[in-house]
Amino acid sequence: MLPDAITLPTLECERLRLRWLTPDDLPALFAVFGDPEVCRYWSRPAMLDVAEAAGLRDQIVSLFTQRSLFQWGIALRESDEVIGTCTLAGLDEPHHRASVGYALARAHWGRGYAGEALPRLVRFAFDELNLRRLEADVDPRNLASIRALERAGFMREGYQRERYHVNGEIQDTVLFGLLRREWREVGLDRPVSAPDT
Numbered sequence: 001m002l003p004d005a006i007t008l009p010t011l012e013c014e015r016l017r018l019r020w021l022t023p024d025d026l027p028a029l030f031a032v033f034g035d036p037e038v039c040r041y042w043s044r045p046a047m048l049d050v051a052e053a054a055g056l057r058d059q060i061v062s063l064f065t066q067r068s069l070f071q072w073g074i075a076l077r078e079s080d081e082v083i084g085t086c087t088l089a090g091l092d093e094p095h096h097r098a099s100v101g102y103a104l105a106r107a108h109w110g111r112g113y114a115g116e117a118l119p120r121l122v123r124f125a126f127d128e129l130n131l132r133r134l135e136a137d138v139d140p141r142n143l144a145s146i147r148a149l150e151r152a153g154f155m156r157e158g159y160q161r162e163r164y165h166v167n168g169e170i171q172d173t174v175l176f177g178l179l180r181r182e183w184r185e186v187g188l189d190r191p192v193s194a195p196d197t
């Protein structure tokens with residue numbers, strides 16, 4: 001997967017740009033993942049300081065080198081300000097599958113940004129990485145995330161009880177899956193964004 005790339009390619013959307021995270025983005029990363037509301041249904045508690053954001057970025061760089069995690073910053077096209085991240089995790093080349101993830105700073109919720117970034121991520125995974133299957137797991141109470149997945153074509157595949165233990169709370173999870181062939185069949189593969197750079 002992307003054998004010669006040193007960084008992730010930039011993926012353009014209508015209002016957003018999915019791009020490689022740089023050290024300049026650490027305060028923005030902390031603004032996203034330091035917010036307990038953003039991490040309400042996340043698998044890890046909120047960050048306590050910007051050093052944790054630096055640790056996350058180091059991990060993103062290192063796991064990209066191993067080609068097991070692709071994590072883009074979600075930036076506003078207009079200002080290039082990072083307002084979140086989106087992820088292909090657990091990249092499994094032999095089985096052509098990965099898991100998707102995404103988070104946005106709270107100030108940017110409810111504007112359809114997940115509905116823009118997620119389909120772009122899916123298109124990259126299927127068209128450029130040649131994956132066959134994408135997966136997601138989401139807390140059943142996380143209605144915005146569930147809706148974003150369903151809009152992107154994901155189907156409910158299962159339910160796991162008490163899968164996470166975060167901040168002293170045990171959380172169930174709904175499992176979602178999307179197959180490339182289904183995504184093509186229903187016409188979700190149509191590009192809806194500007195050309196990539």
Ligand SMILES: CC(C)(COP(=O)(O)OP(=O)(O)OC[C@H]1O[C@@H](n2cnc3c(N)ncnc32)[C@H](O)[C@@H]1OP(=O)(O)O)[C@@H](O)C(=O)NCCC(=O)NCCS
Nearest residue numbers: 038102103104109110111112113114115138143144145147
């Ligand atoms: C999940 C998240 C990325 C959604 O981002 P967003 O940009 O606000 O989502 P959108 O505006 O694209 O909305 C997605 C859909 O959910 C709906 N929605 C938004 N908030 C909702 C809510 N509180 N309840 C029900 N539906 C909601 C929207 O109407 C939209 O549906 P539509 O396309 O049919 O209109 C954002 O809430 C977030 O960052 N949450 C914290 C991190 C997180 O939980 N990530 C997912 C982990 S699985």
